[in-house]
Amino acid sequence: MSTKFDQTTIVNYLKNYGFVFASSEIYGGLANAWDYGPLGVALKNNIKNLWWNYFITSQPNMVGLDSSIILNPAVWKASGHLANFSDPLIDCKACHQRFRADKLIEEKYPDIKINENTDKAELLKIIKDKKIVCPNCGKADWTDIRSFNLMFKTSQSVIEDKANELYLRPETAQGIFINFANIQRALRLKVPFGVGQIGKAFRNEITPGNFIFRTREFEQMEIEFFNYPKDAPAKFEQYIKDIEGFLFNVLKLKKENIRMSEHDKADLSHYSARTVDFQYNFPHGWAELWGLANRTDFDLSNHQKLSGSTLGYLDPETNERFIPYVVEPSVGVERLFYAIICDAYRVEPIKDGETREVLGLPYALCPYKVAVLPLSNKLNDGAKKVFDMLIAAGIPSVYDVTGSIGKRYRRQDAIGTYYCITYDFDSQKDECVTVRNRDTMKQERIKISEILKFLGK
Numbered sequence: 444m445s446t447k448f449d450q451t452t453i454v455n456y457l458k459n460y461g462f463v464f465a466s467s468e469i470y471g472g473l474a475n476a477w478d479y480g481p482l483g484v485a486l487k488n489n490i491k492n493l494w495w496n497y498f499i500t501s502q503p504n505m506v507g508l509d510s511s512i513i514l515n516p517a518v519w520k521a522s523g524h525l526a527n528f529s530d531p532l533i534d535c536k537a538c539h540q541r542f543r544a545d546k547l548i549e550e551k552y553p554d555i556k557i558n559e560n561t562d563k564a565e566l567l568k569i570i571k572d573k574k575i576v577c578p579n580c581g582k583a584d585w586t587d588i589r590s591f592n593l594m595f596k597t598s599q600s601v602i603e604d605k606a607n608e609l610y611l612r613p614e615t616a617q618g619i620f621i622n623f624a625n626i627q628r629a630l631r632l633k634v635p636f637g638v639g640q641i642g643k644a645f646r647n648e649i650t651p652g653n654f655i656f657r658t659r660e661f662e663q664m665e666i667e668f669f670n671y672p673k674d675a676p677a678k679f680e681q682y683i684k685d686i687e688g689f690l691f692n693v694l695k696l697k698k699e700n701i702r703m704s705e706h707d708k709a710d711l712s713h714y715s716a717r718t719v720d721f722q723y724n725f726p727h728g729w730a731e732l733w734g735l736a737n738r739t740d741f742d743l744s745n746h747q748k749l750s751g752s753t754l755g756y757l758d759p760e761t762n763e764r765f766i767p768y769v770v771e772p773s774v775g776v777e778r779l780f781y782a783i784i785c786d787a788y789r790v791e792p793i794k795d796g797e798t799r800e801v802l803g804l805p806y807a808l809c810p811y812k813v814a815v816l817p818l819s820n821k822l823n824d825g826a827k828k829v830f831d832m833l834i835a836a837g838i839p840s841v842y843d844v845t846g847s848i849g850k851r852y853r854r855q856d857a858i859g860t861y862y863c864i865t866y867d868f869d870s871q872k873d874e875c876v877t878v879r880n881r882d883t884m885k886q887e888r889i890k891i892s893e894i895l896k897f898l899g900k
Protein backbone atom coordinates (compact mmCIF):
# COMPACT_ATOMS: atom_id res chain seq x y z
CA MET A 444 0.00 0.00 0.00
CA SER A 445 1.56 3.32 -1.00
CA THR A 446 1.06 6.36 1.17
CA LYS A 447 3.56 8.81 -0.32
CA PHE A 448 2.73 10.58 -3.57
CA ASP A 449 4.39 13.33 -5.51
CA GLN A 450 2.92 16.80 -5.66
CA THR A 451 1.51 16.44 -9.19
CA THR A 452 -0.46 13.34 -8.20
CA ILE A 453 -1.96 15.17 -5.23
CA VAL A 454 -2.75 18.32 -7.25
CA ASN A 455 -4.50 16.29 -9.98
CA TYR A 456 -6.40 14.20 -7.47
CA LEU A 457 -7.65 17.30 -5.62
CA LYS A 458 -8.71 18.95 -8.87
CA ASN A 459 -10.52 15.92 -10.28
CA TYR A 460 -12.64 15.42 -7.17
CA GLY A 461 -13.50 19.08 -6.58
CA PHE A 462 -11.24 19.97 -3.67
CA VAL A 463 -8.79 22.53 -5.09
CA PHE A 464 -8.73 24.29 -8.47
CA ALA A 465 -6.07 26.53 -9.98
CA SER A 466 -7.51 30.02 -9.53
CA SER A 467 -8.68 32.06 -12.56
CA GLU A 468 -8.18 29.01 -14.75
CA ILE A 469 -10.39 30.20 -17.63
CA TYR A 470 -8.03 33.20 -18.00
CA GLY A 471 -4.90 31.07 -18.01
CA GLY A 472 -4.67 31.02 -14.22
CA LEU A 473 -2.81 33.21 -11.74
CA ALA A 474 0.45 31.71 -10.54
CA ASN A 475 0.28 30.24 -7.04
CA ALA A 476 -3.35 31.16 -6.42
CA TRP A 477 -5.82 28.39 -5.64
CA ASP A 478 -9.58 28.14 -5.19
CA TYR A 479 -11.22 25.64 -2.86
CA GLY A 480 -14.10 23.75 -4.44
CA PRO A 481 -17.14 22.28 -2.65
CA LEU A 482 -15.19 19.45 -1.03
CA GLY A 483 -12.19 21.65 -0.28
CA VAL A 484 -14.22 24.27 1.53
CA ALA A 485 -15.99 21.54 3.52
CA LEU A 486 -12.64 20.09 4.62
CA LYS A 487 -11.25 23.54 5.39
CA ASN A 488 -14.29 24.40 7.52
CA ASN A 489 -13.97 21.11 9.38
CA ILE A 490 -10.31 21.86 10.15
CA LYS A 491 -11.16 25.35 11.39
CA ASN A 492 -14.09 24.15 13.51
CA LEU A 493 -12.01 21.41 15.12
CA TRP A 494 -9.21 23.89 15.87
CA TRP A 495 -11.65 26.41 17.34
CA ASN A 496 -13.33 23.76 19.52
CA TYR A 497 -10.06 22.27 20.71
CA PHE A 498 -8.11 25.45 21.42
CA ILE A 499 -10.87 27.93 22.31
CA THR A 500 -14.34 26.62 23.15
CA SER A 501 -13.12 23.74 25.27
CA GLN A 502 -10.62 25.87 27.24
CA PRO A 503 -11.66 27.74 30.37
CA ASN A 504 -9.56 30.85 29.71
CA MET A 505 -9.80 31.38 25.96
CA VAL A 506 -11.87 33.81 23.90
CA GLY A 507 -12.08 34.61 20.18
CA LEU A 508 -11.65 37.68 17.98
CA ASP A 509 -12.22 38.71 14.37
CA SER A 510 -10.16 41.83 13.65
CA SER A 511 -9.68 43.84 10.45
CA ILE A 512 -7.32 42.86 7.67
CA ILE A 513 -6.40 46.49 7.07
CA LEU A 514 -5.10 48.20 10.20
CA ASN A 515 -3.63 51.58 11.04
CA PRO A 516 -0.11 51.48 9.50
CA ALA A 517 1.36 52.45 12.87
CA VAL A 518 0.58 48.88 13.95
CA TRP A 519 3.22 47.59 11.52
CA LYS A 520 5.74 50.16 12.68
CA ALA A 521 5.34 49.09 16.30
CA SER A 522 5.39 45.37 15.49
CA GLY A 523 8.65 45.72 13.55
CA HIS A 524 7.13 44.51 10.28
CA LEU A 525 7.94 47.73 8.40
CA ALA A 526 11.60 47.50 9.34
CA ASN A 527 12.14 43.76 9.55
CA PHE A 528 9.54 41.75 7.67
CA SER A 529 11.65 41.25 4.58
CA ASP A 530 13.48 38.53 2.68
CA PRO A 531 16.85 38.88 0.92
CA LEU A 532 16.10 39.32 -2.78
CA ILE A 533 18.64 38.65 -5.50
CA ASP A 534 18.18 38.97 -9.30
CA CYS A 535 19.84 37.03 -12.08
CA LYS A 536 21.16 39.72 -14.45
CA ALA A 537 21.10 37.30 -17.38
CA CYS A 538 17.47 36.09 -17.27
CA HIS A 539 15.97 38.57 -14.77
CA GLN A 540 14.50 35.84 -12.54
CA ARG A 541 14.29 36.76 -8.87
CA PHE A 542 15.21 34.51 -5.97
CA ARG A 543 15.48 34.47 -2.21
CA ALA A 544 19.23 34.51 -1.62
CA ASP A 545 18.99 32.37 1.55
CA LYS A 546 16.91 29.71 -0.24
CA LEU A 547 19.42 29.55 -3.15
CA ILE A 548 22.12 28.66 -0.64
CA GLU A 549 19.97 26.31 1.47
CA GLU A 550 18.90 24.32 -1.57
CA LYS A 551 22.47 23.78 -2.83
CA TYR A 552 24.30 23.64 0.50
CA PRO A 553 21.91 22.60 3.28
CA ASP A 554 24.85 22.19 5.68
CA ILE A 555 25.95 25.83 5.51
CA LYS A 556 24.68 27.52 8.65
CA ILE A 557 22.60 30.54 7.67
CA ASN A 558 19.36 31.83 9.13
CA GLU A 559 16.88 34.68 8.83
CA ASN A 560 19.31 37.00 10.62
CA THR A 561 22.36 36.33 8.41
CA ASP A 562 23.34 39.63 6.80
CA LYS A 563 23.16 40.33 3.10
CA ALA A 564 26.92 40.75 2.55
CA GLU A 565 27.58 37.34 4.01
CA LEU A 566 24.87 35.70 1.87
CA LEU A 567 26.32 37.29 -1.27
CA LYS A 568 29.84 36.16 -0.36
CA ILE A 569 28.64 32.56 -0.01
CA ILE A 570 26.80 32.71 -3.37
CA LYS A 571 29.97 34.07 -5.07
CA ASP A 572 32.49 31.82 -3.26
CA LYS A 573 30.45 28.70 -4.02
CA LYS A 574 29.78 29.91 -7.58
CA ILE A 575 26.05 29.19 -7.18
CA VAL A 576 24.36 29.49 -10.57
CA CYS A 577 20.86 30.65 -11.48
CA PRO A 578 18.49 27.65 -11.30
CA ASN A 579 16.64 29.10 -14.32
CA CYS A 580 19.41 29.87 -16.86
CA GLY A 581 22.56 28.36 -15.34
CA LYS A 582 24.56 31.66 -15.33
CA ALA A 583 26.31 33.11 -12.29
CA ASP A 584 25.67 36.79 -12.92
CA TRP A 585 23.99 38.17 -9.81
CA THR A 586 22.87 41.62 -8.62
CA ASP A 587 23.52 42.74 -5.06
CA ILE A 588 21.08 41.51 -2.44
CA ARG A 589 18.30 43.87 -1.35
CA SER A 590 15.79 43.56 1.47
CA PHE A 591 12.33 43.00 0.01
CA ASN A 592 9.46 43.78 2.37
CA LEU A 593 6.78 41.09 2.16
CA MET A 594 3.81 43.23 3.09
CA PHE A 595 1.27 43.94 0.37
CA LYS A 596 0.75 47.66 -0.03
CA THR A 597 -2.56 49.21 -0.85
CA SER A 598 -4.10 52.62 -0.40
CA GLN A 599 -7.24 54.01 1.07
CA SER A 600 -9.48 56.77 -0.34
CA VAL A 601 -9.27 58.23 -3.81
CA ILE A 602 -5.76 59.64 -3.55
CA GLU A 603 -2.97 57.14 -4.01
CA ASP A 604 -0.14 58.83 -2.17
CA LYS A 605 2.25 58.03 0.66
CA ALA A 606 -0.09 59.46 3.27
CA ASN A 607 -2.83 57.01 2.35
CA GLU A 608 -0.57 53.95 2.14
CA LEU A 609 -1.85 50.89 3.99
CA TYR A 610 -0.93 47.22 4.21
CA LEU A 611 -2.83 43.94 4.10
CA ARG A 612 -2.00 42.17 7.34
CA PRO A 613 0.86 39.64 7.04
CA GLU A 614 -0.32 37.89 10.23
CA THR A 615 -3.49 37.95 12.32
CA ALA A 616 -1.55 38.30 15.59
CA GLN A 617 -1.30 42.10 15.65
CA GLY A 618 -5.09 42.44 15.55
CA ILE A 619 -5.10 40.60 18.86
CA PHE A 620 -2.36 42.70 20.49
CA ILE A 621 -4.02 46.00 19.64
CA ASN A 622 -7.30 44.73 21.15
CA PHE A 623 -5.68 43.32 24.30
CA ALA A 624 -6.93 46.09 26.60
CA ASN A 625 -10.41 46.17 25.02
CA ILE A 626 -10.86 42.44 25.44
CA GLN A 627 -9.42 42.27 28.94
CA ARG A 628 -11.61 45.10 30.22
CA ALA A 629 -14.83 44.25 28.36
CA LEU A 630 -14.80 40.64 29.47
CA ARG A 631 -13.16 41.38 32.85
CA LEU A 632 -10.56 38.70 32.15
CA LYS A 633 -7.76 37.84 34.51
CA VAL A 634 -4.27 36.99 33.27
CA PRO A 635 -3.57 34.23 32.30
CA PHE A 636 -5.95 34.18 29.35
CA GLY A 637 -5.68 33.78 25.61
CA VAL A 638 -7.29 35.12 22.43
CA GLY A 639 -7.67 33.08 19.25
CA GLN A 640 -8.36 34.25 15.74
CA ILE A 641 -8.82 32.67 12.32
CA GLY A 642 -8.40 34.85 9.26
CA LYS A 643 -6.70 35.69 6.01
CA ALA A 644 -3.11 36.92 5.90
CA PHE A 645 -1.13 38.16 2.92
CA ARG A 646 2.59 38.00 2.14
CA ASN A 647 4.20 39.04 -1.10
CA GLU A 648 6.45 35.96 -1.07
CA ILE A 649 9.42 36.14 -3.46
CA THR A 650 9.21 32.47 -4.31
CA PRO A 651 5.76 31.08 -3.57
CA GLY A 652 5.14 27.51 -4.65
CA ASN A 653 4.95 23.87 -3.72
CA PHE A 654 1.21 23.95 -4.38
CA ILE A 655 -0.72 25.40 -1.41
CA PHE A 656 2.32 25.23 0.90
CA ARG A 657 3.48 28.78 0.17
CA THR A 658 1.02 31.22 -1.33
CA ARG A 659 0.63 34.98 -1.17
CA GLU A 660 -2.86 34.78 0.30
CA PHE A 661 -3.54 32.25 3.02
CA GLU A 662 -5.43 31.73 6.25
CA GLN A 663 -3.93 31.59 9.71
CA MET A 664 -5.20 30.19 12.99
CA GLU A 665 -3.36 32.03 15.75
CA ILE A 666 -3.51 32.29 19.51
CA GLU A 667 -1.87 34.93 21.67
CA PHE A 668 -1.82 33.64 25.23
CA PHE A 669 -1.09 36.30 27.88
CA ASN A 670 0.88 35.06 30.90
CA TYR A 671 2.62 36.25 34.01
CA PRO A 672 6.22 36.50 32.68
CA LYS A 673 7.47 33.69 34.90
CA ASP A 674 4.74 31.33 33.62
CA ALA A 675 5.43 31.75 29.89
CA PRO A 676 7.98 28.89 29.62
CA ALA A 677 5.55 26.41 31.24
CA LYS A 678 2.72 27.57 28.96
CA PHE A 679 5.07 27.04 26.01
CA GLU A 680 5.63 23.41 27.12
CA GLN A 681 1.87 22.97 27.56
CA TYR A 682 1.24 24.18 24.00
CA ILE A 683 3.77 21.66 22.66
CA LYS A 684 1.61 18.95 24.23
CA ASP A 685 -1.64 20.55 23.06
CA ILE A 686 -0.42 20.86 19.46
CA GLU A 687 0.70 17.23 19.50
CA GLY A 688 -2.69 16.25 20.93
CA PHE A 689 -4.46 18.10 18.14
CA LEU A 690 -2.25 16.71 15.36
CA PHE A 691 -2.24 13.10 16.54
CA ASN A 692 -5.54 12.60 18.41
CA VAL A 693 -7.91 14.96 16.61
CA LEU A 694 -6.54 15.14 13.04
CA LYS A 695 -5.00 11.67 13.44
CA LEU A 696 -1.85 12.52 11.46
CA LYS A 697 0.81 9.83 11.39
CA LYS A 698 3.55 10.30 13.98
CA GLU A 699 6.31 9.45 11.49
CA ASN A 700 5.29 12.40 9.29
CA ILE A 701 5.69 15.04 12.02
CA ARG A 702 8.86 16.25 13.71
CA MET A 703 9.73 19.12 15.99
CA SER A 704 12.57 21.53 15.33
CA GLU A 705 13.90 23.99 17.91
CA HIS A 706 15.32 27.26 16.52
CA ASP A 707 18.92 28.10 17.47
CA LYS A 708 19.34 31.33 19.40
CA ALA A 709 20.85 32.92 16.26
CA ASP A 710 17.81 31.89 14.21
CA LEU A 711 15.16 33.55 16.38
CA SER A 712 12.89 36.28 14.99
CA HIS A 713 13.35 39.76 16.42
CA TYR A 714 10.46 39.26 18.88
CA SER A 715 11.10 35.72 20.06
CA ALA A 716 12.77 34.23 23.16
CA ARG A 717 12.09 30.68 22.00
CA THR A 718 10.63 29.17 18.84
CA VAL A 719 9.76 25.60 17.98
CA ASP A 720 8.48 24.52 14.56
CA PHE A 721 6.39 21.44 13.97
CA GLN A 722 7.41 20.22 10.54
CA TYR A 723 5.53 17.90 8.21
CA ASN A 724 7.07 15.56 5.65
CA PHE A 725 5.43 17.17 2.58
CA PRO A 726 5.99 15.81 -0.95
CA HIS A 727 8.74 18.47 -1.36
CA GLY A 728 10.38 17.47 1.93
CA TRP A 729 10.27 18.42 5.61
CA ALA A 730 8.93 21.94 6.08
CA GLU A 731 7.21 24.12 8.68
CA LEU A 732 3.61 23.30 9.42
CA TRP A 733 3.06 25.08 12.74
CA GLY A 734 5.14 27.61 14.64
CA LEU A 735 5.19 28.10 18.41
CA ALA A 736 6.92 31.20 19.78
CA ASN A 737 7.49 32.92 23.09
CA ARG A 738 6.96 36.52 21.92
CA THR A 739 7.76 37.87 25.40
CA ASP A 740 6.37 41.37 26.04
CA PHE A 741 7.74 42.61 22.71
CA ASP A 742 4.49 43.43 20.92
CA LEU A 743 2.45 44.87 23.80
CA SER A 744 5.44 46.98 24.97
CA ASN A 745 5.99 48.44 21.52
CA HIS A 746 2.31 49.16 20.97
CA GLN A 747 2.18 50.82 24.38
CA LYS A 748 5.20 52.96 23.50
CA LEU A 749 4.03 54.02 20.06
CA SER A 750 0.31 54.44 20.80
CA GLY A 751 0.67 56.00 24.23
CA SER A 752 -2.14 53.71 25.50
CA THR A 753 -1.68 51.65 28.65
CA LEU A 754 -1.45 48.04 27.62
CA GLY A 755 -0.24 46.55 30.88
CA TYR A 756 -2.23 44.48 33.34
CA LEU A 757 -2.82 45.44 36.95
CA ASP A 758 -2.11 42.42 39.12
CA PRO A 759 -5.09 42.33 41.52
CA GLU A 760 -2.96 40.63 44.21
CA THR A 761 0.09 42.90 44.26
CA ASN A 762 -1.50 45.98 42.70
CA GLU A 763 1.50 46.21 40.38
CA ARG A 764 1.19 46.82 36.67
CA PHE A 765 3.12 44.62 34.25
CA ILE A 766 3.15 43.68 30.57
CA PRO A 767 2.17 40.03 30.09
CA TYR A 768 4.43 37.60 28.24
CA VAL A 769 2.84 36.08 25.18
CA VAL A 770 3.04 32.52 23.91
CA GLU A 771 1.85 32.14 20.33
CA PRO A 772 0.95 28.95 18.45
CA SER A 773 0.39 29.87 14.79
CA VAL A 774 -0.60 27.59 11.94
CA GLY A 775 -1.75 28.00 8.35
CA VAL A 776 -5.07 26.36 7.43
CA GLU A 777 -3.78 25.44 3.95
CA ARG A 778 -0.61 23.79 5.25
CA LEU A 779 -2.72 21.67 7.62
CA PHE A 780 -5.08 20.89 4.73
CA TYR A 781 -2.15 19.76 2.55
CA ALA A 782 -0.65 17.65 5.35
CA ILE A 783 -4.02 16.02 6.07
CA ILE A 784 -4.50 15.12 2.40
CA CYS A 785 -0.94 13.74 2.04
CA ASP A 786 -1.44 11.66 5.18
CA ALA A 787 -4.90 10.35 4.33
CA TYR A 788 -4.73 9.68 0.58
CA ARG A 789 -3.89 6.13 -0.37
CA VAL A 790 -4.25 3.77 -3.29
CA GLU A 791 -4.75 0.18 -2.20
CA PRO A 792 -5.22 -3.15 -3.92
CA ILE A 793 -8.61 -4.80 -3.81
CA LYS A 794 -9.75 -8.02 -5.47
CA ASP A 795 -8.85 -9.12 -9.01
CA GLY A 796 -5.76 -6.94 -9.30
CA GLU A 797 -7.85 -3.76 -9.09
CA THR A 798 -7.04 -0.81 -6.87
CA ARG A 799 -9.13 1.76 -5.10
CA GLU A 800 -8.34 5.34 -4.07
CA VAL A 801 -9.20 6.08 -0.45
CA LEU A 802 -9.10 9.31 1.49
CA GLY A 803 -8.81 7.86 4.98
CA LEU A 804 -9.95 10.92 6.92
CA PRO A 805 -11.18 10.68 10.49
CA TYR A 806 -14.97 11.03 10.66
CA ALA A 807 -14.86 14.62 11.94
CA LEU A 808 -12.89 15.79 8.89
CA CYS A 809 -14.89 14.04 6.16
CA PRO A 810 -16.57 16.48 3.74
CA TYR A 811 -19.46 14.00 3.55
CA LYS A 812 -20.11 11.63 6.42
CA VAL A 813 -22.64 9.60 4.45
CA ALA A 814 -23.54 8.86 0.84
CA VAL A 815 -27.02 7.55 0.11
CA LEU A 816 -27.05 5.26 -2.90
CA PRO A 817 -30.30 3.81 -4.29
CA LEU A 818 -29.56 0.51 -6.00
CA SER A 819 -31.87 1.47 -8.87
CA ASN A 820 -33.52 4.63 -10.13
CA LYS A 821 -36.84 3.02 -9.25
CA LEU A 822 -35.94 3.29 -5.58
CA ASN A 823 -35.52 7.06 -5.53
CA ASP A 824 -38.59 7.74 -3.43
CA GLY A 825 -37.55 5.63 -0.47
CA ALA A 826 -33.84 6.49 -0.74
CA LYS A 827 -34.57 10.24 -0.90
CA LYS A 828 -36.45 9.95 2.40
CA VAL A 829 -33.32 8.53 4.04
CA PHE A 830 -31.22 11.31 2.52
CA ASP A 831 -33.66 14.02 3.66
CA MET A 832 -33.62 12.59 7.17
CA LEU A 833 -29.80 12.86 7.29
CA ILE A 834 -29.74 16.39 5.91
CA ALA A 835 -32.44 17.49 8.34
CA ALA A 836 -30.34 16.09 11.19
CA GLY A 837 -27.39 18.25 10.01
CA ILE A 838 -25.24 15.33 8.85
CA PRO A 839 -23.26 16.33 5.75
CA SER A 840 -24.46 13.81 3.16
CA VAL A 841 -24.53 13.30 -0.57
CA TYR A 842 -27.02 11.54 -2.81
CA ASP A 843 -25.64 9.62 -5.79
CA VAL A 844 -27.56 7.67 -8.42
CA THR A 845 -25.07 7.77 -11.30
CA GLY A 846 -23.23 4.62 -12.41
CA SER A 847 -22.93 1.10 -11.05
CA ILE A 848 -22.96 0.62 -7.29
CA GLY A 849 -19.30 -0.49 -7.42
CA LYS A 850 -18.28 2.73 -9.19
CA ARG A 851 -20.26 4.79 -6.71
CA TYR A 852 -18.50 3.10 -3.78
CA ARG A 853 -15.12 3.86 -5.43
CA ARG A 854 -16.01 7.49 -5.89
CA GLN A 855 -17.14 7.91 -2.30
CA ASP A 856 -14.02 6.12 -1.00
CA ALA A 857 -11.88 8.52 -3.02
CA ILE A 858 -13.44 11.61 -1.43
CA GLY A 859 -13.36 10.17 2.06
CA THR A 860 -17.09 9.57 2.66
CA TYR A 861 -17.20 7.53 5.85
CA TYR A 862 -20.34 5.47 5.22
CA CYS A 863 -22.25 4.45 2.13
CA ILE A 864 -25.90 3.65 2.74
CA THR A 865 -27.41 1.49 0.02
CA TYR A 866 -31.16 1.43 -0.38
CA ASP A 867 -32.19 -1.75 -2.22
CA PHE A 868 -35.39 -3.53 -3.21
CA ASP A 869 -35.66 -5.23 0.20
CA SER A 870 -35.48 -1.83 1.92
CA GLN A 871 -39.01 -1.09 0.81
CA LYS A 872 -40.26 -4.15 2.65
CA ASP A 873 -38.02 -4.50 5.71
CA GLU A 874 -37.32 -0.78 6.31
CA CYS A 875 -33.60 -1.59 6.53
CA VAL A 876 -30.58 -0.35 4.55
CA THR A 877 -27.03 -1.63 4.08
CA VAL A 878 -24.36 0.52 5.71
CA ARG A 879 -20.84 0.08 4.33
CA ASN A 880 -17.77 1.29 6.18
CA ARG A 881 -15.21 3.10 3.97
CA ASP A 882 -12.09 1.55 5.52
CA THR A 883 -13.13 -2.02 6.31
CA MET A 884 -15.65 -2.22 3.41
CA LYS A 885 -17.75 -4.34 5.79
CA GLN A 886 -21.48 -4.05 5.35
CA GLU A 887 -24.22 -4.34 7.94
CA ARG A 888 -27.97 -4.21 7.73
CA ILE A 889 -29.50 -1.47 9.86
CA LYS A 890 -33.07 -0.33 10.44
CA ILE A 891 -33.69 3.08 8.86
CA SER A 892 -35.12 4.25 12.18
CA GLU A 893 -31.80 3.36 13.87
CA ILE A 894 -29.47 5.19 11.44
CA LEU A 895 -29.19 8.45 13.39
CA LYS A 896 -28.45 6.55 16.59
CA PHE A 897 -25.82 4.49 14.73
CA LEU A 898 -24.15 7.65 13.38
CA GLY A 899 -24.33 9.30 16.80
CA LYS A 900 -21.99 6.63 18.08
Ligand code: ATP
Nearest residue numbers: 646648656657658661731732733734773774775778
Ligand atom coordinates in the same frame (compact mmCIF):
# COMPACT_ATOMS: atom_id res chain seq x y z
P1 ATP B 1 8.06 30.04 6.48
O1 ATP B 1 9.38 29.96 7.18
O2 ATP B 1 7.60 28.74 5.88
O3 ATP B 1 7.96 31.21 5.53
P2 ATP B 1 7.15 31.53 8.68
O4 ATP B 1 8.07 31.09 9.77
O5 ATP B 1 7.39 32.82 8.01
O6 ATP B 1 6.98 30.36 7.59
P3 ATP B 1 5.09 32.26 10.46
O7 ATP B 1 5.33 33.71 10.29
O8 ATP B 1 5.55 31.60 11.71
O9 ATP B 1 5.67 31.49 9.21
O10 ATP B 1 3.55 31.99 10.20
C1 ATP B 1 2.80 31.04 10.94
C2 ATP B 1 2.22 29.97 10.06
O11 ATP B 1 1.52 30.54 8.95
C3 ATP B 1 3.25 29.05 9.42
O12 ATP B 1 3.64 28.03 10.31
C4 ATP B 1 2.49 28.50 8.24
O13 ATP B 1 1.65 27.42 8.63
C5 ATP B 1 1.61 29.66 7.83
N1 ATP B 1 2.21 30.40 6.69
C6 ATP B 1 3.17 31.34 6.76
N2 ATP B 1 3.46 31.82 5.53
C7 ATP B 1 2.65 31.15 4.66
C8 ATP B 1 2.46 31.20 3.24
N3 ATP B 1 3.13 32.05 2.48
N4 ATP B 1 1.56 30.36 2.69
C9 ATP B 1 0.85 29.49 3.46
N5 ATP B 1 0.98 29.42 4.80
C10 ATP B 1 1.87 30.22 5.40
